[in-house]
Amino acid sequence: MVTPAAPSHLTARERARRAARGGASRSVPAPLLVPALIAVGFLVLPLAGLLIRAPWSSLGAALSGSDATQALVLSLWTASATTVISLVIGVPLAWVLARSSFPGQRLLRALVTLPLVLPPVVGGVALLLAFGRTGFVGRYLDSWFGLTIPFTSIAVVMAETFVAMPFLIITVEGALRSADQGFEEAAATLGAKRMTVFRRVTVPMVAPSLGAGAVLCWARALGEFGATITFAGSFPGQTETMPIAVYYALENDPDAAIALSLVLLIVSVVVLVSLRGRWLRGGIAP
Amino acid sequence: MTHEGSDGLIVNAEVRRGGFMLAVSLAAAPGQVVAMLGPNGAGKSTLLSAVAGLTPISAGRITLAGQVMDDASTGAFVESAGRPVGFVFQNYRLFPHLNVADNVAFSPRARGMGRQAATSAAGHWLDRLGLTDLADRKPGQLSGGQAQRVALARALAGQPALLLLDEPLSALDAGTRLDVRTELKRHLAEFAGPCLLVTHDPLEALVLADRLLVLEDGRIVQEGTPADVARRPGTEYVAKLVGLNLYAGRADGPGVTLTGGGSLVIPDRGQHGDVLVAVRPSAVVVSSQRPLASSARNAWPARVVGLTLLADRVRLFLQGQPSALVDVTPAAVAELSLGPGSQVWLTVKATDLEVYTHADSTPV
Numbered sequence: 001m002v003t004p005a006a007p008s009h010l011t012a013r014e015r016a017r018r019a020a021r022g023g024a025s026r027s028v029p030a031p032l033l034v035p036a037l038i039a040v041g042f043l044v045l046p047l048a049g050l051l052i053r054a055p056w057s058s059l060g061a062a063l064s065g066s067d068a069t070q071a072l073v074l075s076l077w078t079a080s081a082t083t084v085i086s087l088v089i090g091v092p093l094a095w096v097l098a099r100s101s102f103p104g105q106r107l108l109r110a111l112v113t114l115p116l117v118l119p120p121v122v123g124g125v126a127l128l129l130a131f132g133r134t135g136f137v138g139r140y141l142d143s144w145f146g147l148t149i150p151f152t153s154i155a156v157v158m159a160e161t162f163v164a165m166p167f168l169i170i171t172v173e174g175a176l177r178s179a180d181q182g183f184e185e186a187a188a189t190l191g192a193k194r195m196t197v198f199r200r201v202t203v204p205m206v207a208p209s210l211g212a213g214a215v216l217c218w219a220r221a222l223g224e225f226g227a228t229i230t231f232a233g234s235f236p237g238q239t240e241t242m243p244i245a246v247y248y249a250l251e252n253d254p255d256a257a258i259a260l261s262l263v264l265l266i267v268s269v270v271v272l273v274s275l276r277g278r279w280l281r282g283g284i285a286p
Numbered sequence: 287m288t289h290e291g292s293d294g295l296i297v298n299a300e301v302r303r304g305g306f307m308l309a310v311s312l313a314a315a316p317g318q319v320v321a322m323l324g325p326n327g328a329g330k331s332t333l334l335s336a337v338a339g340l341t342p343i344s345a346g347r348i349t350l351a352g353q354v355m356d357d358a359s360t361g362a363f364v365e366s367a368g369r370p371v372g373f374v375f376q377n378y379r380l381f382p383h384l385n386v387a388d389n390v391a392f393s394p395r396a397r398g399m400g401r402q403a404a405t406s407a408a409g410h411w412l413d414r415l416g417l418t419d420l421a422d423r424k425p426g427q428l429s430g431g432q433a434q435r436v437a438l439a440r441a442l443a444g445q446p447a448l449l450l451l452d453e454p455l456s457a458l459d460a461g462t463r464l465d466v467r468t469e470l471k472r473h474l475a476e477f478a479g480p481c482l483l484v485t486h487d488p489l490e491a492l493v494l495a496d497r498l499l500v501l502e503d504g505r506i507v508q509e510g511t512p513a514d515v516a517r518r519p520g521t522e523y524v525a526k527l528v529g530l531n532l533y534a535g536r537a538d539g540p541g542v543t544l545t546g547g548g549s550l551v552i553p554d555r556g557q558h559g560d561v562l563v564a565v566r567p568s569a570v571v572v573s574s575q576r577p578l579a580s581s582a583r584n585a586w587p588a589r590v591v592g593l594t595l596l597a598d599r600v601r602l603f604l605q606g607q608p609s610a611l612v613d614v615t616p617a618a619v620a621e622l623s624l625g626p627g628s629q630v631w632l633t634v635k636a637t638d639l640e641v642y643t644h645a646d647s648t649p650v
Binding site: 021182183185186187188189190191192193196201204205207242 | 338339340365366368369371372373375377379382383384393395396397435439440444450454508
């Protein structure tokens with residue numbers, strides 16, 4: 001026969017909470033609590049270090065003394081351009097991967113997700129080999145149109161797109177796969193052709209994932225370093241984005257590096273918070 | 287639309303889906319409501335999918351108003367978007383991101399109307415179905431009955447030549463079902479084209495349909511007016527749906543030897559050969575002892591195996607030769623002290639037996 005356990009104490013507040021929300025005890029067992037606290041510390045401490053070490057008094061000087069504004073503007077517009085390009089060409093690709101079938105589709109899906117696991121530097125080298133002045137595509141761009149891509153702002157956008165677009169594609173593809181296709185069938189019986197179904201039913205129904213994917217893509221593009229520095233270099237005002245500026249500043253002017261990092265941190269937090277309510281309600285990936 | 291050959295919907299088709307095969311042939315004339323009644327998994331929804339162009343057929347042909355929609359032998363196929371059908375889905379499938387007015391305007395827009403024309407066309411249908419007040423609501427804010435009306439309005443707004451309804455009332459609770467059914471019947475009567483409705487609810491089929499087809503395991507097992515089907519069920523399944531006892535047997539003049547054991551005396555109309563005998567549960571009389579003198583020609587012993595209360599009657603499940611469902615009053619249950627295991631005698635008049643051949647239940 002099981003005997004009842006000895007009573008513990010329940011505060012009035014806890015009583016009220018359980019009565020209102022229902023549910024049994026919500027205390028966290030120690031084997032879960034300790035690792036969870038370690039994880040929190042690991043994530044929060046470095047950010048705290050940034051805040052503690054920030055040269056608050058000379059922040060303005062540190063930022064104006066460098067090419068900070070230039071780098072920030074470059075980072076913001078290239079990341080935004082990357083997101084727009086990814087939406088324009090990545091969403092159709094996500095649809096093709098999710099909704100049609102053709103030979104080699106699995107291989108294509110693997111190729112599309114490859115940049116997610118590829119070291120970005122390798123991506124940069126690959127871009128250089130393809131679009132560099134002597135690359136197998138770049139060679140013709142150069143000789144036919146006089147177009148040189150590497151070490152320009154266009155190269156920055158290309159490097160960021162190469163690395164960040166797959167985040168958008170897999171997010172949207174997942175949403176398309178899990179979306180109820182019954183609505184698309186209904187639209188077809190109502191006389192909607194494939195493109196109309198896409199525009200008026202499919203896209204609105206995956207809008208939350210589209211938003212989440214775009215935010216992920218933008219954030220990844222904003223932080224892009226390896227592919228960018230390899231393919232685009234680091235010319236201030238031209239190709240030196242914020243992460244690259246932080247990296248170089250750390251060598252000669254640590255205070256400026258911290259100030260720049262703070263700016264990136266603030267921009268990221270602002271974007272995340274302002275979009276959270278709208279797009280990220282259901283979590284990032286479905 | 288040209289009217290060459292026969293108008294209305296004509297289906298002569300097979301649909302294979304994995305191990306399942308649906309083989310049906312049916313016709314629905316303009317203005318006629320044809321109901322397809324069958325258990326879950328009988329292939330009812332597959333049939334609607336095939337007619338709507340969501341599932342291609344594997345053999346045969348579907349024509350609408352004389353025009354080929356799908357022909358497996360020639361390969362001719364009209365895509366869903368090109369078929370003039372209005373489909374009311376089982377769970378309505380209203381677009382959750384569009385309000386009621388935009389849902390109803392969807393089909394006119396998709397079929398090429400301008401925004402303004404589509405809005406006014408939708409307004410007409412909203413008005414006709416009494417939905418004008420709900421025009422700005424999202425589907426999530428509608429009750430079941432309202433959603434059903436919006437789904438019907440959305441289907442009708444595309445001016446279809448054919449209306450398809452998949453279990454139109456099954457998503458509703460019992461209370462609203464009655465109202466919506468009456469209203470639906472009125473709207474179906476106003477629709478000029480053929481209407482094909484599938485359901486597993488016999489009452490729904492009996493009330494809404496002009497013609498009834500019973501589908502079991504991918505095949506039509508019975509076809510007729512709702513009244514015919516209700517009076518002369520062709521299979522056990524239909525008999526159960528309409529609440530009749532059904533016995534198959536071999537007639538020889540005034541006697542029928544039942545396939546499942548036992549025999550019955552029937553009015554002698556010179557029948558010979560295989561027949562079906564249907565008996566209403568209320569036509570059977572239960573006695574605690576063998577009736578000594580009775581005008582009823584059939585009497586046999588049976589044992590009570592179960593009882594359930596149906597509104598004002600008690601339905602008895604009786605095992606015997608043959609077994610039967612019998613309805614008696616609660617008072618009779620008390621007086622005869624009936625319970626599981628009770629031994630009783632059943633009697634039924636020969637004139638209360640509906641005797642017919644299988645061919646009579648399913649006109650070829």
